[in-house]
Amino acid sequence: MNIYVLLMTIAIAFLITVLLSPIFIPFLRRLKFGQSIREEGPQSHLKKTGTPTMGGTMIVISVIMTALIMVSKFSSSSISYELWLLIFVLVGYGLLGFLDDFIKIAMKRNLGLTSRQKMIGQVIIALVFYLILRYNDFATYVQIPGTSVQLELGWGYALLIMFMLVGASNAVNLTDGLDGLLAGTAAIAFGAFAILAWYGTPQAEITIFALAVVGSLLGFLVFNAHPAKVFMGDTGSLALGGSIAAIAILTKLEIILIIIGGVFVIETLSVIIQVTSFKLTGKRVFKMSPLHHHYELMGWSEWRVVTTFWLVGLLFAALGVYIEVWIT
Numbered sequence: 143m144n145i146y147v148l149l150m151t152i153a154i155a156f157l158i159t160v161l162l163s164p165i166f167i168p169f170l171r172r173l174k175f176g177q178s179i180r181e182e183g184p185q186s187h188l189k190k191t192g193t194p195t196m197g198g199t200m201i202v203i204s205v206i207m208t209a210l211i212m213v214s215k216f217s218s219s220s221i222s223y224e225l226w227l228l229i230f231v232l233v234g235y236g237l238l239g240f241l242d243d244f245i246k247i248a249m250k251r252n253l254g255l256t257s258r259q260k261m262i263g264q265v266i267i268a269l270v271f272y273l274i275l276r277y278n279d280f281a282t283y284v285q286i287p288g289t290s291v292q293l294e295l296g297w298g299y300a301l302l303i304m305f306m307l308v309g310a311s312n313a314v315n316l317t318d319g320l321d322g323l324l325a326g327t328a329a330i331a332f333g334a335f336a337i338l339a340w341y342g343t344p345q346a347e348i349t350i351f352a353l354a355v356v357g358s359l360l361g362f363l364v365f366n367a368h369p370a371k372v373f374m375g376d377t378g379s380l381a382l383g384g385s386i387a388a389i390a391i392l393t394k395l396e397i398i399l400i401i402i403g404g405v406f407v408i409e410t411l412s413v414i415i416q417v418t419s420f421k422l423t424g425k426r427v428f429k430m431s432p433l434h435h436h437y438e439l440m441g442w443s444e445w446r447v448v449t450t451f452w453l454v455g456l457l458f459a460a461l462g463v464y465i466e467v468w469i470t
Contacts, residue, residue: 147216148340151350155208155357162200163365167372170194175247193370196243197362198378202236204358209351217346223278224392225347227271228385234267235311235384239376254376261308264384268307271388272300284396288469306387306396313406314383315376316413316432321368323434323448327405327455328382329359334402334459335389338466348392355385368445398466404458405451409433 171194206229213221242254255263282299283292295302318324336352339345362378365371374382383406390399400407412433419427429439437447 151353152357155354156361158204159358159361195373195375197372198374201358205354208354231384231388236381238263239380243375264308268304272303310387311383313410315379317409318379321370326452330455402462405455
C-alpha cells in the first residue's frame with residue numbers, strides 16, 4: 143500500500159464530511175436537535191445552547207464509506223474480519239451515543255442515558271468484540287512497549303478488552319467539551335495509530351480505517367472549530383473512543399494507547415481527582431473538571447486551551463510512535 147492510497151483515503155473522508163455538513167447541519171437545526179448546556183458548566187458556554195449536535199453521525203458515515211471504498215478498491219482479498227470488527231465498534235458505540243443524544247434532546251435535559259444504562263451498553267459491545275476475537279483465535283498477550291516481553295493474559299484478556307473499550311469511550315467523551323478540542327486531539331491520535339499500523343508488518347485495512355477517521359475529523363473541524371456550527375455529541379465521542387481502543391487491540395498496541403491517548407487519560411484523571419478530593423476533603427483541586435474547563439476559568443481563551451491541548455496531544459502521539467518504532 144503506497145503513500146498515494148494513504149493520502150487518497152484522508153482526502154475522500156475529508157470531502158465526504160465537508161460535503162455532508164452543509165446538508166446535515168441545517169437538517170439538524172430544522173429538527174431542533176440543539177445542544178443543551180449544563181448550567182453548572184462555564185457560563186461562557188451558555189451562548190452555545192441550541193447549536194446543532196449529533197454531528198458525529200457524519201463522521202461515522204464518512205468513515206464507513208471511505209474505509210469500504212478504499213479497501214474494496216485496493217485490497218486483493220475480501221474484507222477482513224478486523225475491518226468489520228472496527229465498523230461494528232464504530233457503529234455500536236455510535237448508536238449508543240446517538241440514543242444518549244436523542245434522549246437529551248427529546249427530554250430537553252443534559253443527562254441522557256443513566257450511567258448504568260450506558261455502562262451496560264458499552265460492556266455488551268465490548269463482550270461481543272472479545273468473543274469475535276476469540277472465535278478467530280486472536281492472541282491474548284500484551285506486548286510491553288520498548289521490549290520484546292509478551293505477557294500472556296489468557297481469560298484475563300477479556301477483562302482488559304472491556305476495560306479498554308469502556309474506559310476509552312468514556313475518556314474520549316469527557317474530552318469533548320470545547321469547540322474543536324476532541325476533533326483535533328482524536329485526529330492526531332488516530333493518525334499516530336495509522337502510522338504504527340502501516341509500519342513494520344503492515345495492517346492495510348486497519349491503516350485505512352484509522353486514516354478515514356483522520357480525514358473525517360479534519361473535515362468535521364471545518365465546521366466544529368471555534369465558533370462551532372455543529373457538535374459531534376456522544377454519537378461521535380463514544381464512537382471515536384471505542385474505535386481507537388479497538389485499533390490498539392487489533393494492532394497489539396494496548397499499552398501504547400495510554401501514551402498516544404495521553405490527553406484523554408489526563409482529562410479522565412482530572413475528573414477522578416476532582417471527585418475523590420471533594421468527597422474526601424470537601425475541597426476541589428481544580429476550578430472545574432475535566433481539565434480543559436480549569437484553564438478556561440483561569441482566564442484562557444477557548445482557542446488557546448484547544449490549541450494547547452492539540453500540541454500536548456501531538457507530543458504524546460510522537461512519543462508513542464517513537465517508543466514503538468525506534469525503541470522496540
